[in-house]
Amino acid sequence: xxxxxxDAEKIYFTLFNKSIPEEVYHRFxxxxxxxxxxxxxxxxxxxxxxxxKTDDLEALELAARYLRKQPLLTEKFKxxxxxxxIMPDNYDVFINxxxxxxxxxxxxxxxxxxxxxxxxxxxxxxxxxxx
Amino acid sequence: xxxxxxxxxxxxxxxxxAFGFAEQGIQPLILDVGKVAQDVTPLNENIYDxxxxxxxxxxxxxxxxxxLDHVINKRSPSPKISSPYMQFVMEDAGSLSPITETGSHVxxxxxxxxxxxxxxxxxxxxxxxxxxxxxxxxxxxxxxxxKLTKEIGISGDTDDLTxxxxxxENLLRPLRLSGKSExxxxxxxxxxxxxxxxxxxxxxxxLGVLSQAYDNRISYNYHNxxxxxxxxxxxxxxxxxxxxxxxxxxxxYRKSILAESWxxxxxxxxxxxxxxxxxxxxxxKCKKLVLAAGTINSAKIALKSKNDYRTKLPLLDNSLLQVxxxxxxxxxxxxxxxxxxxxxLNILFDWHEYNLRLQGSIIExxxxxxxxxxEMFPLSARSNLTLIKYLLPSVSILFLYFPGxxxxxxxxxxxxxxTLEVESFPCEISKKIIQKVAYTLLNMxxxxxxxxxxxxxxSIHYAGSMPMVENPRQNYHCNxxxxxxxxxxxxxxxxxxxxxxxxxxxxxxxxxxxxxxADYISRTIEK
Ligand SMILES: Cc1cc2nc3c(=O)[nH]c(=O)nc-3n(C[C@H](O)[C@H](O)[C@H](O)COP(=O)(O)OP(=O)(O)OC[C@H]3O[C@@H](n4cnc5c(N)ncnc54)[C@H](O)[C@@H]3O)c2cc1C
Numbered sequence: 001x002x003x004x005x006x007d008a009e010k011i012y013f014t015l016f017n018k019s020i021p022e023e024v025y026h027r028f029x030x031x032x033x034x035x036x037x038x039x040x041x042x043x044x045x046x047x048x049x050x051x052x053k054t055d056d057l058e059a060l061e062l063a064a065r066y067l068r069k070q071p072l073l074t075e076k077f078k079x080x081x082x083x084x085x086i087m088p089d090n091y092d093v094f095i096n097x098x099x100x101x102x103x104x105x106x107x108x109x110x111x112x113x114x115x116x117x118x119x120x121x122x123x124x125x126x127x128x129x130x131x
Numbered sequence: 132x133x134x135x136x137x138x139x140x141x142x143x144x145x146x147x148x149a150f151g152f153a154e155q156g157i158q159p160l161i162l163d164v165g166k167v168a169q170d171v172t173p174l175n176e177n178i179y180d181x182x183x184x185x186x187x188x189x190x191x192x193x194x195x196x197x198x199l200d201h202v203i204n205k206r207s208p209s210p211k212i213s214s215p216y217m218q219f220v221m222e223d224a225g226s227l228s229p230i231t232e233t234g235s236h237v238x239x240x241x242x243x244x245x246x247x248x249x250x251x252x253x254x255x256x257x258x259x260x261x262x263x264x265x266x267x268x269x270x271x272x273x274x275x276x277x278k279l280t281k282e283i284g285i286s287g288d289t290d291d292l293t294x295x296x297x298x299x300e301n302l303l304r305p306l307r308l309s310g311k312s313e314x315x316x317x318x319x320x321x322x323x324x325x326x327x328x329x330x331x332x333x334x335x336x337x338l339g340v341l342s343q344a345y346d347n348r349i350s351y352n353y354h355n356x357x358x359x360x361x362x363x364x365x366x367x368x369x370x371x372x373x374x375x376x377x378x379x380x381x382x383x384y385r386k387s388i389l390a391e392s393w394x395x396x397x398x399x400x401x402x403x404x405x406x407x408x409x410x411x412x413x414x415x416k417c418k419k420l421v422l423a424a425g426t427i428n429s430a431k432i433a434l435k436s437k438n439d440y441r442t443k444l445p446l447l448d449n450s451l452l453q454v455x456x457x458x459x460x461x462x463x464x465x466x467x468x469x470x471x472x473x474x475x476l477n478i479l480f481d482w483h484e485y486n487l488r489l490q491g492s493i494i495e496x497x498x499x500x501x502x503x504x505x506e507m508f509p510l511s512a513r514s515n516l517t518l519i520k521y522l523l524p525s526v527s528i529l530f531l532y533f534p535g536x537x538x539x540x541x542x543x544x545x546x547x548x549x550t551l552e553v554e555s556f557p558c559e560i561s562k563k564i565i566q567k568v569a570y571t572l573l574n575m576x577x578x579x580x581x582x583x584x585x586x587x588x589x590s591i592h593y594a595g596s597m598p599m600v601e602n603p604r605q606n607y608h609c610n611x612x613x614x615x616x617x618x619x620x621x622x623x624x625x626x627x628x629x630x631x632x633x634x635x636x637x638x639x640x641x642x643x644x645x646x647x648x649a650d651y652i653s654r655t656i657e658k
Contacts, residue, residue, distance in 0.1 A: 015512055023186065031196050034203045062511040077512050079202050082502040086187040094501040095179060096520045097465050104463015104521035111514040118511040 007051045008032070011080045014057045016093060027083050032076065039072050047072045050129065056121060063122025069131050133399050134160045134383075135656055137417040139390045139432065141165065142245020144625035145423030146369035146376075147279065147642035151649025153381035154278075157656065160415060161373075162404060164241035165386030166222045168248070168361040177354045179468040190215065190359050191500055198500070208238055209591070210499050211249050214359050220249045227389060227407075228428060229549070234541065234556040235448075235589040239427055243386065244370030246425070246591065247638060251473045252339035252366050253492060254285055254639035256297035261488075261633035263536075266601040266611045267644065273298065275643035275650075283367045284345035285337055291323065292334030295479055295490075303342045305335040306351060309470035309495045311458045311527050316476060318575045330481040331571055336474040336492065337639075339367035353469040358498035369642075388413065392436040393420055393621065400620055419620050419652050421613075423645065426593035426626040427543060427551065433597060433607065433615065433623075434545035443542040444607055447535035447595035447632050450557035450587045454529040454568060456493070456577035461525035472498030478529065480568065487564070490634045491531040496523065527577075531568065532590055533558060535632040543596055557587040592637050597623050598630035613648045624648050 008028040012020035020028075036044045047070060054060045061077055064070040084090050096104075136152055136159040138145050145161065152159045174181050174190075181187065192198045193215025200206060200213055212220050224239040240246040256276050259269045280301045287302040308316060319326060319333040326332070341350045341364075348364040348371075356363060362370065376382045387407040393400050402415045422429040430444050474492040481488050496504070501519045504526075508515040541555025562581070569579045599609045603616035613622040624645035626637060 015516065023188075027188070027192070027196075031199055031203060038203075038205070058512045075202060078502070078506055079199065081505045081512075081516075082192065082199060082202065082500065085500055085502045086182065086191045088183055088185060091183050093516055094519055095182075095466050095468075096463070096524060099464045100521070101460075101463040107517050107521050108462065111510060111517040115510040115514045118514075 007048065007076060008080070010051055010057060011076055012084065015077070015080060016084060016090065021087060021089065024080075024083050024087060028080060031079055031083075035072065035075055035079065043070070043072060046070070047076075050131075053129070054125060056118070056125065059118040059122035060125045061122070062115065062118050063126050064131065066119065067126065069126065132416065134415065134417040136160070136419045136421060136652065137162060137400075137402055137415055138421040138423055139163075139402070140245065140423035140425060140428070140625070141243050141369060141373050142240070142423060142425055142625070143247045143369045143638045144641045144645040145245070145421070146373050147275075148421050148423055148624045148645040148649040149376055149382050150279075150282065150372055151275075151646035152653060153376055153379075155650065155653035157653050158381060158383060159421070160383045160385065160417070162388040162390050162402065162415065163243060163384065163386050164227060164389055164407065165243040165384075166219045166241050167243050168216060168219045171216050171360065173356050173360040173363060174354065177468055178356055178359065179466070193218070206236065208236060209249070210503055211358050212238065216359060216361055217249050219361070220246065228431060228551065230551045230553050233552075233554040237427065237553045237555065238591050239425065241389075243373065244368045247368050248361060248370060250368070250638065251492070251636075253474055253636040254283065254337050254339050255490075255635045256643075257633065257635065257637075257640045258295065258297065261631075261635065263631035263633070265599050265629060265631070267599070267647070269297070272640065272643040272647060275646040276639065277301070278646065279639065279642050282372060283339045284341050284348070285339055286342040287337040288335040290334035291327065291332045292477055292479060295332065295481075296334075296337055302337070303345065306338065306340060306342050306471045306475075307353070309467050309475050309497075309527070310464075311461055311467075311525070312475035312493060312495070314458060314460070315493070315575055315577055322575075326571075326575075330483065332479040332481065333476055336477045338474060340471070340473070341365040341367075351471065353471065355468060355470075355472050355497050357472050390424065390432055392432060394436065419622060419656060421649070421652070422621065422623045422627070423625045426596050427553070429623055429625055429627050430543050430596035431545060431551055433621075435549070437606070440545055440547045442607065443544050444596040445537060445540040445598075445630075446543050446553060446555050446593060447537070447540045447629070448555060448557075449532040449535050449590040449592045449632055449634060450539070450560065451590040452531040452533070452560060452565070452568075452587050453585055454491075454531060454572070454579055455583050456527050456529055456572055456579050457522070458525050458527070458577055463521050464524045466524045467495070467497060470495045470497050472496075475527070480571070482567075485564065488634060489531055489533065489568075491529045494528050494530060496526055496528060529568075529572070530590070532592075532634040532636075533560060533587070534634050535592070535594065537595070537630060540595060555589065557589050560587050592626070592632055594626035594629040594632045594637065597627040599623075599628040600630070612651045613644075622648055622652060
């Protein structure tokens, strides 16, 4: 089974494509356990198993969110975004400081297409693991 | 010692009553739980500039992960009250006054300054046709609105909303508009004749936010701290006036006192309370008792005093629709870090055909954490981050308030174990109205769609538990001076008195009315 500690690393990498800073890691761990406690044990075990097995967490999370399955996964992503946003290293991920109107439109169009692709992939993952 | 007047509570209504008494030379005793913010110095730079260089954990998450309470415990009060340094606003509310709630989440404050310690400081006068079912006219409130305007320092303008917002005397100039709001306002001004003919008006808000130095307070500095730091000198809270009254020895202030009930003995009133420092019962005697503990807690004190565990008192609120507005020309633009992060414009839909007047606040989204919007966007995780960076700078939000009346009220009951039972649901809002609002905004260049609008919520404008009526004939009704039926000397001055809340923030009216009642009590006491 996947290490209980490593959901932090994997979620952070999925979101930001880099490894998790130590502070964020510890903060995530501090809250993560409390969120786990809101869920029945079997759901928590399933969550950690999925983290271990799935390569494309982003696709899985999206499809699970749409199908209202594994809300724990969605909550962990949400938690990570809150904790990551406050780090100066991630400032540029969240805040646009230079007007990029044309690029902005292109990025949004691309990102919608990406979501459609990820949704399809996520649904397949869910079918595969019989979630 | 028998005080002439005791006031319970230091929210807007309690402080305005104290201000009124002080003007008449009466020194009231104020009883308050009085939670205060931890001692924290606000940043002296823009929050975003700070974030570029510093880990903002203490400010935006909190040492005890306060900001994440909604993720951990699935509670969702307003983001402003959840922010770490604002926690005092709701501190210990659940244990000081336990509530079982059905429907909406109820918010109570035991802070010095009450809920207004976290408010948006939108301060609006009611017109005669908004003072429905109350035996008070706008003209009777006007002198008090005027005095409070001078005390608070309110920014605003003379514009198309003046007929709905009343006198502009002594207003400070309005704050600077954000780019998106300016664009919307220009578009409105170009087509205003047509829009006005169909009952749509836009103008500048009336805000207790200083656009210039005033009364020893500095002006707003566009640092976007309003979400994160309490007691910013440029955003008025009643605690400012209270501090002044205490300093000038015009009131006696006792904090850490939880008032529980009153009783009568030897011709005076006695307040039974708990001293929260030592847990002991204490009593305070007075001739007149002024209830300003907020709509919910004033009702609780009244029910408790009458040992009444049966009556259901009404609880009114404005239902709130949150309408996201996308201004397409701002997609991909830079985030306006130095715009005012609360209400930039007000929009009014005066639709006679529906017998409806709706007021909305157009709010910039620069203050909250961007992560808040991550939760709202529907795309995949990384795609949502892209939307935050490139779409969010083009989004503002319209808070649209719907009137609250006895037709859509909830209720409050006291149980014998001293918990309050509160039931309240936001009212259903007709699809037709939502579509009409969306269509109007679309025509002004702000894209929205009924599908983007979340189900109605409540706005924390509580009212109506002990309404003021012309001729009170039943328990828990008050006369024109807030005096409870069958309870001489007990005067209610807070939101409890309003049996109708128009589509407008009501605190300024609570304040003016509290001052009016304080004036009346002062005159009768002197006799
Ligand atoms: C996020 C937010 C934004 C808002 N924005 C606006 C706005 O822009 N404009 C507007 O008009 N309104 C706004 N409001 C609503 C406004 O804050 C409330 O309507 C207003 O504070 C109510 O005033 P009050 O004096 O009746 O009671 P409260 O503000 O609730 O104050 C109650 C006071 O009574 C004390 N108290 C309670 N019970 C006891 C007891 N048993 N013993 C002793 N003391 C007691 C408390 O310590 C507190 O001081 C906002 C509210 C929130 C939460």
